[in-house]
Amino acid sequence: MKQRVFLALMMPFLFIKGFAQEVNSTVPSETSEDENTAYWVSPETNNERVLNPNKFRDNWFITVNAGTFLNWCDNTSDAKGKQFQPAAGLSVGKWLSPWGGFRVMGMWGRGFGQTYKPVLDRTYNWNVVNGYIDAMFNLHNLFGGYKENRFFQVMAIAGIGVEHMFGFSDESWYKNYNVNTEKNNLLGFRTGLLASFRLHRALALNVEASVNCLDDSYDGVTSDHKWDGHVNLLVGLVYRFKNHDGTHQFTFTRRNQDKYDALNAEVNRLRKEVAEMKAAPAVEVKREVVESERVSTLVSFDPNSTEVNKLQEVNIYTAAEGLKKIQDGDLYITPIKNNEMSSDLFNGRANAIRDMLVNEYQVPAGHIFIEENNELVRSLDPAKNCVIIYIVK
Structure with missing residues (x-):
């Protein structure tokens, strides 16, 4: 039974979208999103924005928590608030994508027990140390789409772990009322919700409410109840470590507008030269x-x-290797002849070549230009160092 529950908790990981990867950006940014910002989009996903690559060292975080255990055991309904006990925790985790990730969390807290009042009105305590592996699902990003600078987010938690009970308070009456004060280890299951408030690009404040379900022997007393456990009410401070590109979160890939401005300037220069040549008198060539x-x-x-x-693929590899030999060179993708294929077909083929250059040969996306009009590419300054890929029908 426990194996089935464990497999059920781990199944959602199969549906988490993998490490964010598409096109690399030479201008990673965490500034506020601007409607005028030019982003890379993917035709394969209805022109959705493309995320920058997520390496293994990216999007890790650490959280320090403090709060309370609300213990629910045999007879604790008669405790009148005493079942609230102090708790603290530390967790380390990683977001695999904007939609899901995991964390490893350790906690300390105080357990609370209450005897059956009609027989004996006594309370007692013990220490609890546990460790859990939790799957985390960002509900805002999953259902509302990812936004880089979202202030408030809600996350779902599902986890499995082990809890160690020890250090029962020294009471002489335990043995007469069947309270087992021996050290005990129990398998636990956790589920809950977490609200996160963005304080800074690297800091966030979490408010978490989750419930840990344990065996009936959690409080040292075994009765006809199937479950004991505790509700965790925690406040945590989160620090997100710096990514390989200097950011602290997932970012969308921006276009490097400077490259397009340079290309437009080159086209305007050539047009001006042609106009001057037509107006100038015949000269010796x-x-x-x-x-x-x-x-x-x-x-x-x-x-x-x-x-x-x-x-x-060998031709694309040749182009990638050729670009590596050119210092600060650019790569142009253009048709061998104009109007040989539809715009959609050309753009689909050009994007497929671009994705292979970026993902397999690490060519910076900011140095790749897709130009449907091959006359613009052919009119480049002859002295310009570059690589040109011609798409043949």
Whole structure:
């Protein structure tokens, strides 16, 4: 039975979206979202914004908790508030995605027991130390979509762990009333809700209410009850460690607008030169050899397909290796001829090449440009060092 419950608690991990990964950004940011900010979007997910890669060292956090145990055991309904006992905890965890993660949490608290009043009106205490592994689900992000700077969030918790009971208060009457004061270890199950308030990019305040369900022997007394346990009412301070890119959370991939501005400036310069040449009188033409580092490669696809053919991966690899040899170079993806394919088909193929360059060959997304009009790419300054991938119909 316990194995089945454990498997049921762990099953939600199968549905947590994996480590956030798509396109790398050269401009990670935690500033407030601006409607004018240009983000990378994915055609495969209805043009949703793309998250920056999440490495193993990213999105870890540590939480210090303090609060109370509300013990619920045999006869504690007659305790008149005495069942509230101090508690403290420490947890370390990681968000695997904006929607889900896990934590390992250890706690100390005081247990509380109450005898059956018609026979004997006595209370007693003991120490509780436990350790749990909890699955955490961010309900706001799961159902409302991820926002980088959301102030208030609600999370669901489900976990399994072990609780150790010891140090019962020294009472002479225990043996006459069948109270077992020996050290005891029990398997526990936990579920609850957690509200988190963002204080700073690296700090948050948590308010947690969860219930730990234990065997009936939790209070040292075994009766006809099936469950004993305690409700945890905790306040915690959370610190989120710094990620590899300097942020403290998941971030969306921004476009580097400076690259587009440079390309537009280049196009305007060429247009100005053409206009000046047309207006200028005939002059003697002198030929000049211009040397530049430039790599060109062709990539073809199956008819009406946007999936990269295995035989074409070597051409994408050639382009990636060529870009690595060019200092601060750019890579352009363009059709070999204009109007050979629809815009949707071209963009789907270009995005497939871009994703392979970023995810498999670590090419910075800010150096990749997709241009449907190949005349703009062909008109680049001959001295410009770059890599060009031509998509063949």
